[in-house]
Amino acid sequence: MEAGGTLRRSGPVASFVDTNVVVYCHDHGSEEKRRVAVALLSDPPDRLVISTQVLSEFYWTVTRKLRPPLPDSAAAEATRHLAALPLVTIDGEIILSAIDTAQHHQLALWDAMIVEAAVRSGCDRLLTEDLTDGQEIRGILIANPFAA
Template sequence: MNSERTFVDTNILFYAYDSGSDDPRNEIAREVLADLWDREVGLLSTQVLQEFYSVATRKFKTKLSPAELRRIIALYSEWCIRDTDPLMVLNASFLAEQHTVSWYDALIIEAASRSGAKYLLTEDLQHGRDFCGLEIRNPFLELGDRATV
């Protein structure tokens, strides 16, 4: 397995495909995903795809059709190498309790760890934090206060 495997959180997909926004994170997210495709190191989970579909149907300024969302999900399904199972749920519960992270973030961390990722790209966790060899990276960090939600 490639030592640079990188797990992508939902917010990266959100910014990459939210074409109705002029948020500077949109272009960064698109560049990050293109790089992961080029290097063939991208990973994500079914949880990320589920959250992406839910957010995209409710929060995008320019709505994508269900058919377009299905196309995107089918494309990124290639990056899913682990399904959620009961052990993942149990481990995430311990992770949430021990590290004071949200339940959904704990599931993402556990899925990323179990998938063999070295990095987890997200804006939801502390940049540089390490979870048993999984390094958190915020690709939007350089934007600082220029980014808007």
């Protein structure tokens, strides 16, 4: 990791992956999105980055909101698997930057934290369905992998 907490990248450009994409890997009620998400997460692990926020949201979502929910043990194992990816830790600096980004771009704080984690990671693309496909925020291209 470089000074300021930026992940050092070498080789092909990496994508930051939002919670909704990894949740769809386990959502059997949305088969097409599940297929797309599984294919995306089959990329080489060094081309994908997540954050501690994604890890915690993933576990909560798949055990509480997903129908049927994953058993706690399966969700914990899936979370451990995700934690092996390059990981950005959400810290005070990211939160404060996210507050500014949320105000400037009229985003929910949680979405702005994901954007700021993507900035910190050195990625140039954020895979999410929560923001506008094709939009650029803070130098990060928003890409909805489920857009038709």
